[in-house]
Amino acid sequence: MPTNDKKDNKDFKSTNDRLIEHSYDGIQEYDNPMPRWWLLSFAGTIIFSVIYLFNVGPVGNGKGRVADYEADMKKFAAAHPAPTSDVSGDKLLAMVKDKEEVHEGGETFKTYCASCHRMDAGGLIGPNLTDNAWIHGGQITDIYKTLVNGVLEKGMPSWSKVLKPEELEQVVAYVASVQGSNPANPKAPQGIPVSP
Template sequence: MADNKQDHLLEHSYDGIQEYDNPLPTWWKWVFYATILVVPIYLWDPMGIGVGPGKVKAYEEQMAAFNAAHPKSAGTYTDDQLVAFAKDPAKVEAGKVVFTSYCAACHRPDGGGMIGPNLTDDFWIHGGKPTDIMKTVVDGVLAKGMPNWGKVLKPDQIEGAVAYVQTLHGTNPPNPKEPQGVQAGADSAAAPAAAATTPPAK
């Protein structure tokens, strides 16, 4: 540093420590000023350089569109809400269409079970409360061959399917698949849900 012609010792001294005035190279300063000129572009819209509402807004719009097209996570529904769906004839009817197209291949059109378990009995592998059913349908059980329908179907399709599954409870179709899982207790929300829409099984 001492050999730099521009360097000169500054006047002050603190505890005997002195410093050189060591200016930055001119090219370096111009690069620095240039970065300041670029700032407004970044403040406006980092990706779409100068056009559009900005990256954050674009992200929010994409997320809103995605959420509209895909089911909310299963956890955002309540049992009461899902029981209400099962009492709504339009929802159940739409659900039947979904069930016939997407679920019947494994669960049989009457829900009696085939590759997938019987959905009409009191026995559930993953719980028989409406919110349990919603969770199984949305997340699937990939290791066991139950697809994660949350990635495939729209929210209203899933709501319909879950509503329809609730109405299958207690329908006693012929030749059902043997019970799997644990029997739903009397306090299970599945029982009142199905009772609301189907005559009690004899």
């Protein structure tokens, strides 16, 4: 028999509670209105979703996530210029003559390149860099391009994101400087001989 005795149930009821007129296995339930704060935030999400829809692409007039991402990436690229493969060969050749630059390049080489090209550049996993045979061209600008782009499918990483533009130029100058240094037990020549 349903009762609506407020005295018995005072712990569970607000003044709006209404006992629903049914019982299952003797269990009855109250019809509790949702609290106001809940209803307001629920309505708020609905209103927000409408505003949101009008602000995003491709539904609304916003540019959309993809365009936003691309704009951000463009801004980032503008702020962090990557070395490009067009560099002045004359500048690099001048660096080869500069002991200081070549020395810096040698340090970079030991850190990043020696694991594959050997400390003395005689070749290990990567080719011998001291002979006159080149797979990707032996002009100093070719070497620079090889470093910037890498030869990913052959296991030569791209260095344009790892090294600073200056470090990249220095290490190219270093590679040019070890031409003809004839280290002991070099790796056999690979590629096409290029006259210096």
